Amino acid sequence: MKDAEPCPCGTGLPLTACCGRYHDGEPAPTPEALMRSRYSAFALGLNDYLLESWAPETRPTALPDDDPTQWVHLEILDHGEDGDTGRVHFRATFREGRRWGALEERSRFRREAGRWVYVDGEPSVTRLKPGRNDPCPCGSGKKGKACCVRG
Ligand SMILES: [Zn+2]
Numbered sequence: 001m002k003d004a005e006p007c008p009c010g011t012g013l014p015l016t017a018c019c020g021r022y023h024d025g026e027p028a029p030t031p032e033a034l035m036r037s038r039y040s041a042f043a044l045g046l047n048d049y050l051l052e053s054w055a056p057e058t059r060p061t062a063l064p065d066d067d068p069t070q071w072v073h074l075e076i077l078d079h080g081e082d083g084d085t086g087r088v089h090f091r092a093t094f095r096e097g098r099r100w101g102a103l104e105e106r107s108r109f110r111r112e113a114g115r116w117v118y119v120d121g122e123p124s125v126t127r128l129k130p131g132r133n134d135p136c137p138c139g140s141g142k143k144g145k146a147c148c149v150r151g
């Protein structure tokens with residue numbers, strides 16, 4: 001992995017200057033930063049980080065090592081914090097082969113010993129049927145046929 005690789009969360013910053021710092025152990029300063037770093041960890045397959053940043057009572061025992069889902073785009077719709085609780089409303093676009101979908105969730109976070117952790121949320125998944133002439137669902141701003149939507 002090159003240092004200049006853009007962060008999957010879409011800030012336009014290099015991974016090492018964005019979510020990579022939190023993956024390397026620096027505490028995420030806000031629920032939104034933690035949410036972004038968890039999205040990036042899903043995109044990069046950093047299962048250890050995902051489990052570490054999950055509240056113990058809702059944490060799964062394991063995550064699949066070979067998840068075929070590719071996460072392609074993140075939008076933060078709303079976020080906020082109140083003391084040691086936080087919330088983030090986001091929409092994440094993914095593809096599994098030629099199938100596309102969007103996961104929208106209002107997530108809850110909690111700060112424990114100075115570190116934000118993901119508690120739970122109410123996810124809803126919508127199937128997307130991107131057209132070749134529609135804007136690409138990856139958020140590139142190009143038409144689908146000139147980007148990820150081929151064939
Ligand atoms: Zn990032």
Ligand SMILES: [Zn+2]
Pocket residue numbers: 136137138139140147148149
């Ligand atoms: Zn695309």
